Amino acid sequence: MKNVWLSMEHQSILWCNQLAVQVAHTLLSMIDPVDRQPFSSSQKRIFMLANMLQSAAPQSLSWMDRVTGSQSSKFLGSDTRVANELQRNNSISCPASVQWTSDGLEKDLHIQSNLVTVLAMDGRRRWLDIQKLGLNGRGHFVFVTNLAPCSGVRIHLWPEKHRSSIQNEVPASKKIVEVTSKMVEIPAGPAPKQVEPGSQTEQPPPSAFLLLSPEEMSGFRFMTVSVASRPTISGRPPPAASMAVGQFFNPAEGTRALSVGRIARSSYDPEEIFLKEDHPLALTLSFSVSLGLLPVLFSLRTAGCGIKNIGDQMEADKNNLCKLRCFPPVALAWDSVSGLHIIPNIYSETVVVDSSPAIWDTHHEAERTTVLVLADPHCSYKVSLRASLGAATSRFFLLYSSEILGFMVAVILFGLMRQSSAWERDSSVPSILSAIETNLKLPSPLMFLCFTPILLFLAFLFFTTKQNPRFGTFLFVTIICYIVANGFTILLILSSKLIVYVAALLHVFIKRRWQSWEDSTQSPFIRQFLALSFSFQTLKIVQMIKNNPSIVVAFATIPLVCFVHPALGLGVLLLSHSFHAHSALCSFLAASFRNIAHNKDQHKSKMVNNPILLSKSKQDVMEQILPMDDSPTAAKSFTDSQLEVFDCRHGIMILHLLAMLMFAPSLIAWIQRIGMGQNFPWFVDSTLCVGVILHGLFGSQPTATCISFKFPGRRGHEVGLSFLYLLGGYYSFVSSMALAPYRALYAIAIIGFICCMSRILEIRGKVRGDISSRKRHWHRH
Numbered sequence: 001m002k003n004v005w006l007s008m009e010h011q012s013i014l015w016c017n018q019l020a021v022q023v024a025h026t027l028l029s030m031i032d033p034v035d036r037q038p039f040s041s042s043q044k045r046i047f048m049l050a051n052m053l054q055s056a057a058p059q060s061l062s063w064m065d066r067v068t069g070s071q072s073s074k075f076l077g078s079d080t081r082v083a084n085e086l087q088r089n090n091s092i093s094c095p096a097s098v099q100w101t102s103d104g105l106e107k108d109l110h111i112q113s114n115l116v117t118v119l120a121m122d123g124r125r126r127w128l129d130i131q132k133l134g135l136n137g138r139g140h141f142v143f144v145t146n147l148a149p150c151s152g153v154r155i156h157l158w159p160e161k162h163r164s165s166i167q168n169e170v171p172a173s174k175k176i177v178e179v180t181s182k183m184v185e186i187p188a189g190p191a192p193k194q195v196e197p198g199s200q201t202e203q204p205p206p207s208a209f210l211l212l213s214p215e216e217m218s219g220f221r222f223m224t225v226s227v228a229s230r231p232t233i234s235g236r237p238p239p240a241a242s243m244a245v246g247q248f249f250n251p252a253e254g255t256r257a258l259s260v261g262r263i264a265r266s267s268y269d270p271e272e273i274f275l276k277e278d279h280p281l282a283l284t285l286s287f288s289v290s291l292g293l294l295p296v297l298f299s300l301r302t303a304g305c306g307i308k309n310i311g312d313q314m315e316a317d318k319n320n321l322c323k324l325r326c327f328p329p330v331a332l333a334w335d336s337v338s339g340l341h342i343i344p345n346i347y348s349e350t351v352v353v354d355s356s357p358a359i360w361d362t363h364h365e366a367e368r369t370t371v372l373v374l375a376d377p378h379c380s381y382k383v384s385l386r387a388s389l390g391a392a393t394s395r396f397f398l399l400y401s402s403e404i405l406g407f408m409v410a411v412i413l414f415g416l417m418r419q420s421s422a423w424e425r426d427s428s429v430p431s432i433l434s435a436i437e438t439n440l441k442l443p444s445p446l447m448f449l450c451f452t453p454i455l456l457f458l459a460f461l462f463f464t465t466k467q468n469p470r471f472g473t474f475l476f477v478t479i480i481c482y483i484v485a486n487g488f489t490i491l492l493i494l495s496s497k498l499i500v501y502v503a504a505l506l507h508v509f510i511k512r513r514w515q516s517w518e519d520s521t522q523s524p525f526i527r528q529f530l531a532l533s534f535s536f537q538t539l540k541i542v543q544m545i546k547n548n549p550s551i552v553v554a555f556a557t558i559p560l561v562c563f564v565h566p567a568l569g570l571g572v573l574l575l576s577h578s579f580h581a582h583s584a585l586c587s588f589l590a591a592s593f594r595n596i597a598h599n600k601d602q603h604k605s606k607m608v609n610n611p612i613l614l615s616k617s618k619q620d621v622m623e624q625i626l627p628m629d630d631s632p633t634a635a636k637s638f639t640d641s642q643l644e645v646f647d648c649r650h651g652i653m654i655l656h657l658l659a660m661l662m663f664a665p666s667l668i669a670w671i672q673r674i675g676m677g678q679n680f681p682w683f684v685d686s687t688l689c690v691g692v693i694l695h696g697l698f699g700s701q702p703t704a705t706c707i708s709f710k711f712p713g714r715r716g717h718e719v720g721l722s723f724l725y726l727l728g729g730y731y732s733f734v735s736s737m738a739l740a741p742y743r744a745l746y747a748i749a750i751i752g753f754i755c756c757m758s759r760i761l762e763i764r765g766k767v768r769g770d771i772s773s774r775k776r777h778w779h780r781h
Helices: 017-029 042-053 071-075 080-089 165-169 260-265 311-316 318-325 389-424 432-439 444-464 471-520 524-537 540-547 549-563 566-608 616-625 638-661 664-672 683-698 702-706 721-737 741-768
Strands: 109-111 115-118 125-129 140-145 153-158 208-212 222-227 244-249 255-258 271-275 282-287 296-304 330-335 339-343 348-351 369-374 380-387
Touching: 017 042, 115 125, 115 222, 222 244, 260 271, 260 380, 296 318, 330 348, 339 348, 389 432, 389 471, 389 638, 389 721, 389 741, 432 444, 432 471, 432 638, 444 471, 444 721, 471 566, 471 638, 549 566, 549 683, 566 638, 566 664, 566 683, 638 683, 638 741, 683 741, 721 741
Parallel strands: 109 125, 255 282
Antiparallel strands: 115 244, 125 222, 140 208, 140 244, 153 222, 271 380, 282 369, 296 348, 296 380, 330 339, 330 369
């Protein structure tokens, strides 16, 4: 935005003074000076808004490839008369108070080279022959300065040159055209410091630039650059330094096209460009990949400025001497989505734009970035370009974090599908980690679970939208996000599994030590305390809570998600999953320890040929730790069944943890608003969380896979919970590609409601006696 030059979020717009001042000036400019009322025509208001808020840089850069001109013209197509009138009224570049006369200028200078330089406010007018200096393809003109347009410098186009300046006053006023209005003011870097009064200072950074194409100079023979005299105001010193440089150049000589391969290779082998003296003032770098996705570290080092090296001391002071002769370079990065980014005093800077390529509703131009570098032709430079992997990584996660989160939900749903399918086929249930590893195998699982939804999504885009991203970039970014999501999911599973295993080991160890100490102690106080705790556990209400934990969880979580905040209810549900997973893992570890001890005893008895009998107290300790014992006729051992329970609970816990993370930003905002008035959660959020809770209550056990449906028209073929997980994973995958990962909650909630209804129908069928249970037994004993 004009006079703002900053990117900001929705909170910064409330206190940004630059934005507030520009908006205030814009509102004032919408008042008609005739009747002092707002313009009645909507076309006039739109034009004023575009003229005041939109920078003139896009129009000035319209000669560059892939850079569009002003977008305000599309709003004025229906009323060309009003547009022409407004543009004609706004073409007056300088107010009457700063109008110059030719008599005020001193002796004119005639520039014979294609480069014009101004080092002081000397009050002179410089003549440039457009036809002579624009030969050999050098038909474009660029001009940079730190002088203020109108008051410091003015530029005119002349059809012919008159000998007398007096004759130019009246008749030539109808022929000459002033192009000062096309100068674009840009944010300048810090002004150079003057070491001592009267000493030479470094060249100041540019604060405005002008680009003229051959079409804009067509029909004119001469160009004049008029510089005002140095102001002499009492009490105020003159500017420390003045600078203006103009050049006729050929854009093809300063254009460099960088492909994706060259940019990626520059991460370890920097791309270098050497600019000799008298190089084009404007260097155009065309990147085939958006710098919003792959930022580039841009380094521009001064190599020389026409000074011959004389000794080491001269070499050490070369940069300082060159700063006295050449102005600091400026970079203008243009992106079709985020607009213009201006970087003053660019010597070493990471160039990045606020663009989001490879999104489903972006067009092809968003995948390219054009950088225009304005560097002084008096100096030679060594330009180094290197892809910044650190900035690219942080930028990647900033752009696609929501997509990665949605893919993580899809990965867990596909893993649960693998577990439910194993249970339905009456085979061993794999862990959620093994299920994810199986889904990543090539070719069948990965093609079926990853590429199939991508193709379906692209087919949907092809028939519903007009602007689609490039297939290659979209496919590459999507696959990278899916692989990263699998990696994050595996790390999350491993870290949570480590925590649960450590807690279970400590629990089993402490419980065994406690029971051993309990059997050996003879203190009556300890005996009485243990008897009291045992009597407390035999209470009817305690037994009811232990036998019906789902009811307790439902009464604790549903009111929280409906009346307080959804994240709090899901947090309680996670605690319930953690408790059940911990209990199952403790049983598995205790049984494993007992089997290890039993095998050691058998091995010792064989070694000494004398059976070793365990003491009765030791057997009692083990039996107290384990709820049941294995039987020789059991279909599956107790340890295997408990491990399967843990694996299923663990997968559901990770899924609901990701669901809770989607409400984390809302929870933080809710905590910040405590004490300022609270509202009930939205009905949609509460409904979705209730469905997630029902999924945790009725779908967390593998026995929930008894849910089965028959496809219409296919006799005898039933699908179970694994099919629902497959559909939910597909829906989450497609929603993530559309940057709407919250829609994955819809899939989880629908699965939860289906599990609840199936459980209710199963109970009613058992009561009536017309449905037999199809549950697979965990452990026969």
